[in-house]
Amino acid sequence: MSNKGFDLSHYAGKICLAPMVRAGRTPLRLLSLDYGADLVYTEEIVDKRLITAKRIENKLLNTIDYVNDAELVLRIAPEEKGKLVLQIGTDSPERSCEVINKVVDDISSIDINMGCPKPFSILGGMGAALLSKPELAKEILESLVSISKVPVSAKIRVLNKREDTLEFAKMVQRTGVSAIGVHGRRRDERPNDKNRIDEIKEVVDYLDIPVLANGESGVIKEYKDIERFKEKTGASGVLLGRIALSNPSIFRKEGLHNMETEIINVLEKSCMYDEPFTQCKYVLSRILGSQLEFDPRAWGVEDRYYYWKKIHQERDTPNRKRKLEEEKDSDITFHDITFPMKRLRMCKSALTPKCFIRNYCFKEGWPQPTFTTWKRESDGRWEALIEVNNQKHQSRIAQMNRRMAEQVSALCAIISLGIRDELEGEWEE
Template sequence: MSQAVGKLCFRNKAALAPMVRVGTLPMRLLALDYGADIVYCEELIDIRMVQCKRVLNEVLETVDFVAPDDRVVFRTCQREKDHVVFQMGTADPQRALTVARLVENDVAAIDVNMGCPKEYSTKGGMGAALLSNPDKIEAILSTLVKGVSKPVTCKIRILPSLEDTVNLARRIERTGVAALAVHGRTKEERPQHPVHCDVIQAVAQAVSIPVIANGGSLDHVKSHSDIRSFREATGASSVMLARAAMWNPSVFRSQGALPLERVMEDYIQHAVRYDNHASNTKYCLCQMLRDKVESPLGKQLHAAQTSAEICEVFGMEEFYKETQALLQAKQEALSTDNHHIDRPVMDGDVTTMPVRFDRREYPPQITPKMHLLEWSRREKLEQPVYETAQRALDRGFQSTVTVGEKKYRSTLWEKSKKFAEQSAAIVCLRTLGVPEGRIGDPDSGLVNKRKRDEKGDDESEEEKVMTNGFPNASDSSSRKRHPPITPQEEVKG
């Protein structure tokens, strides 16, 4: 299959580099807003990606690649379709091809990480481990070039020998890749070591494909005007920024950088609009704060645990409420249009539906399990009994609830035992046509005022119901606070 190399040009471009935990959709969109030409996603491992299904998210207007545990591994949208490069970690040509074909219609190019020295990348022979296996490099890139319709690129680090680096670059060029990104440090060197501009320049002179220079954030690129200077110093076609863009993405603005607080607010808008996980949002904001992470603002940010709390720190409560209201209205409209999708289906003797428990949809201290328990008592039925299984693949949980000698289960796996039980309760309630207590639903009278005033649904009567397979103790993982995030954490990619 021939490549459509001309669709994404890699000459005279400024790119957001792939960075683990940083290069998610909100950061990529923010970089594009500020003037970046190309944005790379964080490195995503092929073994994880091959398990994913492509799902159209009509509420967010995104394309989500969803793992078996129902977690979104990669999210993209139309705004970045012609600019986003999907970077994968791989050491297997056929698995790489499977992943590339899965995502190729939703991205602008496919990139293989051959430079990250961290164990996250190098285990299994991926990342910088590939630098010592040029035959594997050639096999992976050749397979991708022949097998997908989008441009294929790769990102390497330099080798200890200039001659070996140039020879590897030439061998990579012969596979037919559209461009080559070069981080001007060896796999043993770290950000405090100077970037070897002369080696990048030698590579650029040795090959005819575009070379993208990377590694200049600390010494060379502190403002937008420095991007051109770094490109000239390396003789490269384009420049890729990691830490400089992570610290302040408005470095891509030709008009000059914006105040950091404005940048953080712009980032939060994208994070809330696209339902980014709060812990990831907080991590990226803390990286922007850098040495100010211990400031009053930094301490407030660190204490925030949800997107709503993050917005409160920045005085963006109204924005959060308005955005959530819009998304909720859209969800309800789509649910009305597609109500047939959630009809119960029998799986043997178990009634199933694809349901996931979202705590945000319910009032504080009120849960579907509480409604099901009270309904069972009112109908003079045995108390609901939950049987929970845990999947070895990803440690996901799935519960089956028995009520009135009938069984109910969600087909989706949850991140905790408690969430799995709530999902099972929702399936039962919806199948029976019983109110489940969501925000905005009329008061069914099932859960009385005493229970509403009880603090902590984990300690309410619903948790006293006998369960099988797991102890009744609350899931400790849900109570753990996120560990301190410091700007000293090194960016990988």
């Protein structure tokens, strides 16, 4: 199969942020672009998560969000236009095509993970599992190339036999992809094992499409080392993973920033784009590395947090002013209350707020509570109003889904009725 006419220059000569689970999210991707990366890969996202996600235009952050229930699956910033490579994990030609049809207008290219050796991918038939299923890998890539309006690529590992690596890589090229990424370790090898530069070079010499070399993070310490790696392999471009996570400024030709600057810059982007705390914490812990137990704080960033919080609030000022005016003459009791969704999952013996308020109404002989829910146009979040015994209660803090909005509003009613002490568990955040 010939290439569909995609511009091979999309990948050719590019220095890229490699796909990394939990790390390749909006803040690190944008920081890498600021520092000089040519392309940035998303973390690997399983096809089903994107297929079931809802696409939302987030007007507060000026981003495109893909949200699945209460989970932010993917957030795309305007600065990533033409530079964002979506990597998916899949074992299905049909689902991979569903994904590209859904997201094609928001990404610059799509990459199929055929190299991840982690159990989750392998057991799901994805990642490096596809290296032993060349016919399925071929079908996935051919299906994507046949319908995609953006370049398609694949990322693989070297196989146990050199000839098998070359045969697999040639098959990938024949599907019509625009590039291939090659990690120089085998499926059962880990970062401490030597990167097989000579085997990457063999793939480069064997193919006619751009090859992106990967796997040298343990050796690369500064920008000029990237060029050395590129020269040794003869690769068209380079994928940087672990080194870009511990030192995002590796993409700067001018040199690395110190650790404190790296931390402050990551936090700045995290505040700008409302990155979930746990994801931000993971990236910071990788930057801190061995310093984590001695140096757990990032200094002087509180002002940046409140700065971006104020900016987000100002962007929503029309809505906030409208709400305040409505609240003055309203018969609703408002609260600034929320709690994380994990509290529901941890709630094994205690009742949830919604179950508790229903039981309370039954005990008091009141009608069962009623809920009114709606989705905000500004950011796709949900709000809910609960009516209990002719009294209305609502939280000003919107939630990621309808279920959470109703639970939080139920907690508001419990507090208003003065019966919070009767509800077991720590709920409020």
